[in-house]
Amino acid sequence: KTDGDEEYGTVPLLLASDESVEEVSCGALHTLVLSNKGRVFAAGMYNTGAMSVLSKGGFHEVKLSGEPKSDKPSSKKVTAIACGLSTCAVLADGVPYIWGKLGKLSYNIPTAVQF
Numbered sequence: 001k002t003d004g005d006e007e008y009g010t011v012p013l014l015l016a017s018d019e020s021v022e023e024v025s026c027g028a029l030h031t032l033v034l035s036n037k038g039r040v041f042a043a044g045m046y047n048t049g050a051m052s053v054l055s056k057g058g059f060h061e062v063k064l065s066g067e068p069k070s071d072k073p074s075s076k077k078v079t080a081i082a083c084g085l086s087t088c089a090v091l092a093d094g095v096p097y098i099w100g101k102l103g104k105l106s107y108n109i110p111t112a113v114q115f
Contacts, residue, residue, distance in 0.1 A: 027086075041059040
């Protein structure tokens with residue numbers, strides 16, 4: 001669908017036969033899906049960076065900072081996701097990653113949060 005200059009996808013997510021949906025989180029203008037293998041997929045409007053990808057037309061796997069851009073599945077296992085105006089994912093080792101527009105800050109690539 002096109003809304004002015006912005007285009008967002010309506011292509012459904014197709015997972016491999018050995019992969020299933022564990023969790024879905026809906027943000028203001030985007031949606032995240034967490035698979036049972038710890039992979040995260042995003043779809044929706046991409047102009048705020050909340051999806052971490054700049055491609056259009058449906059779901060795309062989210063790559064966390066430090067991972068090479070490729071078609072291979074992510075090597076980092078995510079165990080929890082959350083959406084709002086920005087996005088958060090928590091890895092199996094407890095490290096949180098954030099991306100999107102966070103007040104005056106903007107992270108287009110999921111970035112580990114240091115405490």
